[in-house]
Amino acid sequence: MATPGDPVLAVKLAALKKIFRPASPIDDRELFRGRTRELVKVIGAVQELGQHAVVYGERGIGKTSLAYMARDSFRQTSMGPSLAVRIPCSADDDFASVWRKLPPRLVSELDLLEPSYAEELSSTVDRSKSVIDANEITPDVIARALHLISSRVPLLIVLDEFDRIGDLGSPTLFADLIKTLSDDLIPCTLVIVGVADDVDGLISGHRSVERALRQIAMPRMSPGELREIIVGGFAALHERAGVKITLAPQAESTIVQLAQGFPNYAHLLAGSVGEIALVQGLENAGTDVLALALKHALEEAQxxxxxxxxxxxxxxxxxxxxxxxxxxxxxxxxxxxxxxxxxxxxxxxxxxxxxxxxxxxxxxxxxxxxxxxxxxxxxxxxxxxxxxxxxxxxxxxxxxxxxxxxxxxxxxxxxxxxxxx
The missing domain is CATH 1.10.10 (Arc Repressor Mutant, subunit A)
Incomplete structure (x- = not known):
């Protein structure tokens, strides 16, 4: 058993916590598990001119992680430089306040580009900010600002936690914007992500906007996908930190059943098992370790x-x-x-x-x-x-x-x- 304050143990635990992350979305492609069909659908929408995507489903099933993977795929498949921005929405937001968040996030993205590209695009971002700042923020104004940028560089915007927007009139304005972007073939893709039973729970307005929206329902994860998180996570721990931990089949099956299709609970339980195994110096973790991990996981739940x-x-x-x-x-x-x-x-x-x-x-x-x-x-x-x-x-x-x-x-x-x- 490792002793408290052991620096080697601290390094191993740090590696474990980077892999099993119940409290934060996955932004590392190597750690992203499952959701192959949903990711293909989002990427398909991103690659098709005039097409946008809306990702909806229950809370805690990995929608934001999917959005990060879509952003990563967009960057990798773009020919040359690109801009991919995630805008988190809140209860205090309306249509205008969401889009006021865009310019500073674009500037942050410019910082990640090669200096020559960043310098070349900075004036375009400044012009789009001037359009937003100088006018009443309407769908037409935002379409103009987005057109300025996307005419120079591929542009993806993820509107995350869209359901949290408190203003009841905003969904209709976003629908108007999507229709304008699609009809005018503006080369910018919007991906809307939120908690809802169906698309109408997130977007209302033009019925014709449906043809411009690829609707992607996020179901709960299958047992196979949950096993990917568990088995793949411990495989990544072995590869990255040289630590081998093997779960007994019954312990693995129990975690899958307890998770009930929610990836964050699979991360929480597998991470708790891994932490106990590391502290106790175990290479094999059975149901006895899971019993201890269960108590820890309950204490660590939201x-x-x-x-x-x-x-x-x-x-x-x-x-x-x-x-x-x-x-x-x-x-x-x-x-x-x-x-x-x-x-x-x-x-x-x-x-x-x-x-x-x-x-x-x-x-x-x-x-x-x-x-x-x-x-x-x-x-x-x-x-x-x-x-x-x-x-x-x-x-x-x-x-x-x-x-x-x-x-x-x-x-x-x-x-x-x-x-x-």
């Missing part, structure tokens, strides 16, 4: 997730059993949008507690979860048509992890299931 969970299951009554009901919600069968009916909770809850449970036994729990201060579940419909889903989809794998740690779940023949009562 603060907002941990807080919401605690608020949801807390009660003055010791027999309230909110935690088991929430676990049953996580195990319930869902539709394509992640919604489940109260009846879908009945069977998993019966398995968890070891005795029959009907809807009337837990319906008040669902109401608590979907009301303040919890707000952990989102509700649609009324009466018999009432459906629920986790407001933050990242809560569901967290609840699974908590259920396994607390002994409500067990791993049998490579599958996670309720522990027999």
């Amino acid at each position: 603060q907002s997730i941990r807080t919401s969970y605690t608020e949801a299951v807390s009660s003055a009554r010791t027999d309230a059993q909110f935690s088991t009901t929430l676990l049953a919600c996580a195990m319930a069968k869902v539709d394509e949008l992640g919604f489940f009916a109260p009846a879908d909770v009945r069977d998993p809850l019966t398995e968890i507690v070891g005795k029959p449970r009907e809807t009337q036994h837990f319906l008040h729990h669902l109401k608590k979860f979907s009301d303040e201060p919890s707000w952990i579940l989102e509700v649609r419909g009324e009466g018999r048509k009432t459906r629920y889903r986790f407001r933050n989809p990242l809560m569901r794998p967290f609840v699974y992890m908590k259920g396994l740690k607390d002994g409500y779940l067990t791993v049998e023949t490579g599958s996670i299931r309720p522990k027999s009562k």
